[in-house]
Amino acid sequence: MSELRKDPIIGRWVIISTERGKRPSDFVSPSSRRKKLSGFCPFCPGHEYTTPNEILAFRGSQKTGPSDWTLRVVPNKFPALQIEGELERAGEHIFGRMNGIGAHEVIVETPSHELSLATMPSKSAEDVLWAFYSRLTDLKKDHRFQYILIYKNEGESAGSTLEHTHSQLIALPIVPKRVQEGGRICWLNS
Numbered sequence: 001m002s003e004l005r006k007d008p009i010i011g012r013w014v015i016i017s018t019e020r021g022k023r024p025s026d027f028v029s030p031s032s033r034r035k036k037l038s039g040f041c042p043f044c045p046g047h048e049y050t051t052p053n054e055i056l057a058f059r060g061s062q063k064t065g066p067s068d069w070t071l072r073v074v075p076n077k078f079p080a081l082q083i084e085g086e087l088e089r090a091g092e093h094i095f096g097r098m099n100g101i102g103a104h105e106v107i108v109e110t111p112s113h114e115l116s117l118a119t120m121p122s123k124s125a126e127d128v129l130w131a132f133y134s135r136l137t138d139l140k141k142d143h144r145f146q147y148i149l150i151y152k153n154e155g156e157s158a159g160s161t162l163e164h165t166h167s168q169l170i171a172l173p174i175v176p177k178r179v180q181e182g183g184r185i186c187w188l189n190s
Ligand SMILES: [Zn+2]
Pocket: 041, 042, 043, 044, 112, 113, 164
């Protein structure tokens, strides 16, 4: 299980998650800037079986099967934090520690592999915002969480490992230090 550890020098919590290193990638090293190496996309319709079960999905009026969605929200298969369990704080000397409880979800914004948030129909972009709202409203009820962040890595240079346009949501048991201080959050390799 992942773990939250507090940096005793600057007081910032850091997520230590070894599972994240196992996630797949469509991209090779950033330096080569080549795209689309993999022919298989876990977010495309028909490949629902490769992701964890849906938390939320939007579907049109025509019900044609499991692939008839227009937007899906699924747990991240390689989560930085785990949804199951209770928060347990522990400390060793000056080192604060907490088990890695949280939510880490993926919002697959469109069934189309080619579209992006910038090029999809405006109704689809609206649905993305509705999905954010719905998940925020639901996760806000969980007493373990103190902060929810929705973020999006667009493209390889932003740290994305899959081409198919998607956003991510992470619910944290702490308020990040930079948020408390009114600063900007910076993700590295998220
Ligand atoms: Zn795809």
